[in-house]
Amino acid sequence: MMAKYPRSKPLWKLYIGPMIMALAVAAFPMIARGDYSYLLDLGRLCGIYVIIVCGLTLLMGYTGQISLGHAGFYALGAYIPAVLISAFHWPLWAAVIGGILGTAVISLLIGSSILRLQGNHLALATLAVGIIIGEGVSKLAITGGADGLFGLPQITLFGLLTRPEVRVLGIKISQGVLQLYFIWAVVVACIVWAVQLIESPGGRSLRAIHGDEQAAESLGINTFALKVKVFVASCVLAAIAGVLFAFVHAEGNLLPEEFGLMMNVQLVMMVVIGGMGSIWGSVAGGVILTVLHEVIALIGSAAGAADTSRIEHLIFGVMLALILILSPSGLIPGLKRATTRIIELRSK
């Protein structure tokens, strides 16, 4: 019998996904055999991108506001603390906090000036922001220009991440694995936050803005203020990813190549491939594209090609086109629909 009134989803169900993800990452080094330092490297990078894409999904998938410039805020998260350390000799933790707050303030200023734009205009404005920041960090003297910044301190978590290995309950955990755990702990925290946001009344308002802005306004939702808030939140996530990239993954050696024009496009592709409007899709999108990038580079180098970036653009482009034609809502929702259809056909 159907209950008279629907019940809201039990809270614990929200945490199943993040928990499975945490367990999968925790188990990874125990299952992997042989020399897997390369895989660890890849896993760390995946985590960093998943954080950005998670924020971008809130902005694009849930609120319906496109941003083609998030690589810029990713760069700010890496470079603001780096510059604070190298040029102003701030201590690491203060510089990291300064970097995240600085990105928040900058994204607030940018967001409140461009988020009144809609559709293509907004896309172009954000793309301009991304290019300005990306070009800025690769040209300015204070950021080291094209040579980048070297010898920055690393996040050590009170010395934990600098040890070659740590023993916990008789299990040896190497430095690379610890770094992986640290990054993915941040990923899980960000995803838990994003999932909670979507379930909250505020998350409903975001979807309302996506559905129809005029109607959302007529229900008392201050759409502009809310759009700015999500924009800033997604930029802060990108900044956190930037911090992790500079001070954990890159081991304190920061190059501007990471934040180029292609990164802007790649981030949006991760959102689209994973499926707009689903946090788990964004996780999948981030992982799939990062892994694919490496696979193409591997095959390329095995075939003797020096630079695989062009062929990579081609493959990514074709992939994006195929997904937009076959399943415009993204890869994960498309697969979900396909499986339900197969099950339906089987049962007939």
Add this chain to the structure above:
Amino acid sequence: MLEVKNLTKSFGGLRAVDDVSFTIDEGSLTAIIGPNGAGKTTLFNLIAGALPPTGGSVKFMGKILPPSPHKAAKRGIARTFQNVKLFHEMTLLENVMCAWNSGPFLLDSILPKRYRETERLRMKHACYLLEDMGLGADRDTRAGDLPFGKQRLAEIARAMALKPSVLLLDEPAAGLNRTEGASLAKIIRHIVSSGVTVLLVEHDMQLVMNLAERVIVLESGALIADGPPSVVSRDPRVIQAYLGVA
């Protein structure tokens, strides 16, 4: 309660609303009629804050309304749209619940326990609102999957979730069949009897004449008649505006 004074709105050279003044009493049901392009929807948008006026003012409870729809909504002015604007990807229940959005955005997302109890009550209340419109069985259907008539009613349910003092209905009967129109009339009467002031723009003259206590007629942006339906329908200027006879 609602005081419209010398309200004017120009788009370029066109005066869509031209020096219109009237006062709406609390708890009344007023219809605004007029031929196509008479400025009815523009007038609605001005009252709902969706457009800034070129001249004149709209006062609500003695205070001037700011030209901002979400502020007007928070002050108690709810509206529906001529071409129904539901959130198509959401269920009806979620649509109605979108009217309840207050709360600290960041704090709620960090501490989900804070809003659980209020959300449970809201959900219940949303069910009641949908049942009032006869949509109880459709509450879990995607809004975009519903037939047009039901979408119209759902939009009214969503507007009522704001607990408005004034409800603006923009052509609520457009696109409805005869039975749906009859149940709509019943629903509007029910809303008025619950103490909500209703202002409606309508083409369906039968509905207007049956329902409204007062009719305001616009033509080319100007107010040409204002009074009870029986008087307005005999006004020669109104007949001329509608039939175009000299």
